[in-house]
Amino acid sequence: MVSESAAPHFNIEPTSNPTPADHRADLIANPAFGRIFTDHMAVVKYSESRGWHDARITARKPISLDPAASVLHYAQEIFEGMKAYRTGNGSIVTFRPEENAKRFRASAARMAMADLPQEIFIQAVDELVKMDRDWVPEGEGKSLYLRPFMIATEAFLGVKPASEYLFVVIACPVGAYFGSGCVSVWVSEDYTRAAPGGTGAAKCGGNYAASLVAQRDSQSHGCDQVLFLDSREQRFVEEMGGMNVMFLRDDNTLVTPPLTGTILPGITRDAILQLAKDHGLKIEQTPIEIDEVFAGAASGRYREAFACGTAAVITPIGSLRRRQGEAVFGDGKTPGDVSLGLKKTLTEIQSGKTNDVHGWIHSIV
Numbered sequence: 001m002v003s004e005s006a007a008p009h010f011n012i013e014p015t016s017n018p019t020p021a022d023h024r025a026d027l028i029a030n031p032a033f034g035r036i037f038t039d040h041m042a043v044v045k046y047s048e049s050r051g052w053h054d055a056r057i058t059a060r061k062p063i064s065l066d067p068a069a070s071v072l073h074y075a076q077e078i079f080e081g082m083k084a085y086r087t088g089n090g091s092i093v094t095f096r097p098e099e100n101a102k103r104f105r106a107s108a109a110r111m112a113m114a115d116l117p118q119e120i121f122i123q124a125v126d127e128l129v130k131m132d133r134d135w136v137p138e139g140e141g142k143s144l145y146l147r148p149f150m151i152a153t154e155a156f157l158g159v160k161p162a163s164e165y166l167f168v169v170i171a172c173p174v175g176a177y178f179g180s181g182c183v184s185v186w187v188s189e190d191y192t193r194a195a196p197g198g199t200g201a202a203k204c205g206g207n208y209a210a211s212l213v214a215q216r217d218s219q220s221h222g223c224d225q226v227l228f229l230d231s232r233e234q235r236f237v238e239e240m241g242g243m244n245v246m247f248l249r250d251d252n253t254l255v256t257p258p259l260t261g262t263i264l265p266g267i268t269r270d271a272i273l274q275l276a277k278d279h280g281l282k283i284e285q286t287p288i289e290i291d292e293v294f295a296g297a298a299s300g301r302y303r304e305a306f307a308c309g310t311a312a313v314i315t316p317i318g319s320l321r322r323r324q325g326e327a328v329f330g331d332g333k334t335p336g337d338v339s340l341g342l343k344k345t346l347t348e349i350q351s352g353k354t355n356d357v358h359g360w361i362h363s364i365v
């Protein structure tokens, strides 16, 4: 594939109708997740003949698509989720953006989509954050959520990889995805999320579409979230609809399922495994039997459980439920000390309160 240049110049086209400052301040004071958007978006086009071209930061507006665009029929769509944080000294940073860029490339490869060079991905995010810097909220748990995504735009109904794509980044100010307590999680025995050789490790929209019925099912059982098991035997823990999962055992070991291609390789997951080592915990990436978790919660061997991801950060799990019963961690309501300690360290790195010893912070302004 051809590329006009590895990192194209972004044309900056400020909106002629920016949100007035006082209205913006109201909007970002208490943002719900994913409902309020900034004034601009980053857009870069791709065609097989021109490569990536026409990079712009422009007013956020609807995208016009031909009704035959491949994304609307065969779901060639991938996305990322990341955040920009306002630090104590007023600078704005992102967390390991090169990891998002790498995962985006891996998702694109799995979905037979155009390869987007890392420099374009990071530049698009940086330029958008610079432009909409006033939308980055201040305060604990608040950030600017960034949603880079790519869609297949070629107008063609044949089933084949498209020859034209659009890469877009939009942004929204967000507060905490979950409250400060514990969540309850339904173990799905009716639906699975991914099979070996499938798309579980790619961040493609189709995975999320397929998970929604299971998420709805979890709510009908009175739970907040769903936990998927492996598709072969329904025996091993995989991950949640939009988060990875970890357990703390009584031998001070943090355990989480291995990356075998059916779960998303979370960037938060990776960071927490490193921070856990720094905290003196042992870590194990190993298949975890769901029956062992239920038995271990009852015996006290499994002391804590939490979900982790960019949106969830670290969200303690109070209980897991399935048809045959419930596994309660601690008293089921109070977040465990280790979960809270890891969350504190991670969020302090992201907000610039703790030394970034691992070099995870990327300064934008």
Ligand SMILES: Cc1ncc(COP(=O)(O)O)c(C=O)c1O
Pocket (backbone or CB within 6 Å): 081, 239, 240, 241, 242, 243, 244, 264, 265, 266, 267, 268, 269, 308, 309, 310, 311
């Ligand atoms: C299915 C799934 N698993 C795990 C994660 C966590 O990934 P990350 O920590 O990179 O946000 C996400 C969130 O993006 C997700 O959608």
